[in-house]
Amino acid sequence: MENLKISCPCHFGLESVLSGEMKRLGFANVTSENGKVSFSGTLSDIAKANINLRTAERVLIELASFTALSFEELFQGVKAISWEDFICEDEAFPVKGWSLNSKLHSVPDCQSIIKKAVVRRLESKYGMSIFPETAAKHQIQFSILKDKVSIYLDTSGEGLHKRGYRRNSNAAPIKETLAAGILDIARVKGDSTVYDPMCGSGTFLIESFLRATKTAPGLRRYFAAENWKIFDKAIFKEARAEALDKIDRSVFLKGFGSDIDSEAVRLCIENSKKANAENRLSFKQMDVKDFSLTDIENGIVICNPPYGERLSDIRSAEALYRDMGRIFERKSGVNYYIISPHEDFEALFGRKADKRRKLYNGMIKCTLYQYFL
Ligand SMILES: C[S@@+](CC[C@H](N)C(=O)[O-])C[C@H]1O[C@@H](n2cnc3c(N)ncnc32)[C@H](O)[C@@H]1O
Numbered sequence: 116m117e118n119l120k121i122s123c124p125c126h127f128g129l130e131s132v133l134s135g136e137m138k139r140l141g142f143a144n145v146t147s148e149n150g151k152v153s154f155s156g157t158l159s160d161i162a163k164a165n166i167n168l169r170t171a172e173r174v175l176i177e178l179a180s181f182t183a184l185s186f187e188e189l190f191q192g193v194k195a196i197s198w199e200d201f202i203c204e205d206e207a208f209p210v211k212g213w214s215l216n217s218k219l220h221s222v223p224d225c226q227s228i229i230k231k232a233v234v235r236r237l238e239s240k241y242g243m244s245i246f247p248e249t250a251a252k253h254q255i256q257f258s259i260l261k262d263k264v265s266i267y268l269d270t271s272g273e274g275l276h277k278r279g280y281r282r283n284s285n286a287a288p289i290k291e292t293l294a295a296g297i298l299d300i301a302r303v304k305g306d307s308t309v310y311d312p313m314c315g316s317g318t319f320l321i322e323s324f325l326r327a328t329k330t331a332p333g334l335r336r337y338f339a340a341e342n343w344k345i346f347d348k349a350i351f352k353e354a355r356a357e358a359l360d361k362i363d364r365s366v367f368l369k370g371f372g373s374d375i376d377s378e379a380v381r382l383c384i385e386n387s388k389k390a391n392a393e394n395r396l397s398f399k400q401m402d403v404k405d406f407s408l409t410d411i412e413n414g415i416v417i418c419n420p421p422y423g424e425r426l427s428d429i430r431s432a433e434a435l436y437r438d439m440g441r442i443f444e445r446k447s448g449v450n451y452y453i454i455s456p457h458e459d460f461e462a463l464f465g466r467k468a469d470k471r472r473k474l475y476n477g478m479i480k481c482t483l484y485q486y487f488l
Contacts, residue, residue, distance in 0.1 A: 116157060116158050116200070116345070117157055118155050118156075118157075119155065119156060119157065119158075119160075119161070119176050120153060120155055120176070120177040121142075121153060121154055121155065121156050121160065121161060121164060121174060121175070121176060121177070122151055122152070122153040122175045122176075122177045122267065123137075123151065123152050123153070123164065123168065123171035123172065123173060123174055123175065124150055124151050124171070124172045124173055124175070125150060125151065125152060125170050125171055125172055125292065125296075126150075126170070126172075126290070126292060126293050126296060126474060126475050126476070127149065127150045127473075127474070127475040128296075128472065128473050128474035128475055129170050129292075129293070129296040129474065130147040130148075130149070130150070130151070130152055131147065132170050132296045132299045132300065133147075133152045133168065133170045133171055133296075134146075134147050134152045135299070136167075136168055136169060136170060136171075136299075137152060137154050137164075137168070140163060140164070140167055140168075142154035142155075142156055142160060142164070143155050143156065152171070153177065158345070158346055158347075158350055159350055159353070159354065161174055161176070161270050161340060162338075162340070162346075162350045162351045162353075162354035163354045163357070163358075165270060165271055165275065165333050165338045165340070165354075166331045166332075166333040166334060166338075166351075166354050166355060166358050167331045167332070167333065167354075167358060168275065168332075168333075169292065169295035169296075169299070169322070169325075169326065169332050170292050170293075170295050170296040170299070171275055171292065172274055172275055172276065172292055173269055173270075173271040173274060173275060174269075174270045174271050174275070174338075175256065175267035175268065175269055175270065175271075176201070176267060176268040176270060177265060177266075177267055178196045178201075178266045178267065178268060179192060179193070179195070179196050179264075179265070179266045180263065180264065180265045180266075181263070181264055182262050182263055182264070183219060183259070183262065183264045184218050184219070184262055185218075185219075186219065186224070186225075186228050189219060189225060189228050189229065189232075189264060190228050190231065190232045191232075192232075192264060192266075193228070193229050193232035193233060193236075193266060194232040194233075194235055194236045196233075196236070196266060198233050198236050198237055198240075199236070199237060199240040199241070200345070201253060201268055201343070201345060202233075202237065202253050203250070203344045203345075204237075204241050204243060204246070205246075205247050205248070205249050205250040206248070206250045206251050206252075206253055206343065206344065207248035207249070207250065207251065207252045207253065208230075208233055208246075208248065208252075208253045208254075208255055209252065209254055209255065210226045210229045210230045210233075210255045210256075210257065211226065211254065211255075211256060211257075212225065212226065212229075212255075212256050212257030212258055212259070213257075213258055213259070214258075214259035214260075215259070215260050215261075216260065216261050217259045217260065217261060217262045217263075218262055219259055219262070219264075225257065225259065226257075229255065229257055229266070233255065234246065250342075250344070251339070251342035251343050251344070252272075252339060252342075253268055253269075253339075253343065254268070254269040254272075254339065255267070255268060255269075256268075256269055269339060270338060270339060270340035270343075271338050271339060271340075272337070272338055272339030272340075273336070275292060275332070275333065276290045276291040276292045277291075277336060278291055278325075278332045278333070278335060278336065278390075279335030279336040279389070280321060280335065280386055280387075280389040280390035281316055281318065281321070281386050281389075287315070287421070287422070288315050288316045288318055289315070289318050289319070289419050289454075289476065290318075290476070290477075291318055291322055291332070293474070293476060294318045294319050294322045295322045295325075295326065295332070296474070297319070297417060297452060297454065297474075297483060298319065298322055298323055298326055298417070299326075300452070300472065300483065300485075301415050301417060301450070301452045301485075303323050303326055303327060303368075303415060304327065304368075305327045305328070305363070305366030305367060305368055306366065306367045306368065307323070307327065307368055307369075307414075307415055308368075308369045308370075308371075308411075308413060308414045308415070309323045309368070309369070309370045309371070309414070309415050309416075309417060310370075310371045310372075310406075310411070310414055310415070310416045310417070311370075311371075311372045311373075311416070311417055311418050312372075312373050312374075312401070312403045312406040312416070312418060313373075313374055313375075313403055313418045313419070313420050313421075314372030314373060314374050314379065314380075314383055314398065314418075315374060315379050315383075315419075316379065316382050316383060316386055317372055317382070317383030317386050317387055317396070317398065319372075319417045319418070319419075320370035320371075320372045320383070320387070320392075320396050320398075321386060321387055321390045321392055321396070323368060323370050324368060324370060324387075324390060324392035324395050324396060325390065325392075327366050327368035328362055328363055328364055328366055328368070329361045329362055329363050330362050331358035331361070333358075334355060334358055334359065338351070368395055369395060369396075370392075370395060370396040370397070371396075371397055371398075372396065372397070372398040372399075373398065373399050373400065373401035373403075373406070374398075374400065374401070375400070375401070375402050375403070376400070377400045380398050380399060380400045383396075383398040384398055403420075403435070403438065403439065403442060404438055404442060406442050406443075407442075408444060408446050408449060411446070411448075411449060412448055413448040413449070414448070414449050414450075415449075415450050415452065416443065416449065416450070416451045416452070417451075417452045417453075418452075418453055418454075419453070419454045419455070419476075420432065420435055420436065420439065420453065420455060421435065422455065422456050422457070422479070429457075432457070433457070433459075433463050436455070436457065436460055436463035436464050437463050437464070437465070439453070439464060440463065440464035440465035440466060441465070443464075443486070445466075445486075445488050446488060447488050448488070449488060450485070450486065450487045450488070451484075451485070451486040452483060452484070452485055453483070453484045453486075454474060454476065454481050454482070454483050454484075455481060455482065455484065456476070456479050456480060456481045456482075460482065460484060461484065464484070466486065468484040468485055468486055469485055469486055469487045470485040470487070471483065471484060471485065472485070
């Protein structure tokens, strides 16, 4: 199968990072829009994308895009898709999606129209009227935005932020995909030294290790499409072998994490073992107030301090930002990357950032404040 349109949703603000990743993997016709980057490729490219992309949320096959103002237009648009090229007689095809600012606003109704259209199409191709749907799941996704319908098949299954090393997390962990995007912006390399003095479950440091050692993030997990009959078993096997070949463990990356919470530190140690990163990363319990630059000559300090949700928590988060401003001094060779949703972060921290970048942490609008020297 050639020239499939493959679309990957990502965190708002990371589109250029994800398109850079795709170009480096050699994908063709990479195009970006808000929260989504697409390319054209083959089934092998789908396997490669799932295994290698660090900042994509999922890998979807975009099957059609059309305008629908009535259920009949929706039905005909979906029925015109050659579903038989993707779904075999016994495979499952549930439907889910959303609609925003559109005439077809009832999601359950759209869901059942789409299901009916796929069934009609497959009935006519396979000459059967009952589909057992007992074999591999092909999740059909739809979106309807301002009457424009897009229909996708999800090849990933579980979201790509699930790498397989973080079965455990503390409260408010940063998503692995967002952390990977921030590390790309911070240009973490094989010889970097990275510090996270509020490390939570250790995501920034474990992702730093994966990035530095060129370890593909999807090597420790499975993907929905692996069980689809149209995917020859060799496709994912070859993509995994290629990714394994690229791993370079001879790099010098070092990572130091600390957190005030001893349970968080215990989780970090556990998670870094699962990621085989324990030789390069070390963790300890420490209040950020005791973080010191005395022994640091070169380094990247990355953190997402608590945001504070209730008013009393916001006040203590603000006090923490003031403390951070005093502790994170200007020092040649040390750069800081701090993600926060607080509009007055710079005033509280006490310094204007050298660079800012808008990033969404889920639905929360944040800024990545960057301080260089
Ligand atoms: C938003 S979470 C960070 C999540 C982390 N990036 C992850 O991936 O799991 C904020 C962390 O800051 C820690 N923290 C709060 N106050 C602190 C302080 N004074 N010193 C050190 N750590 C602190 C919390 O225990 C929490 O783990």
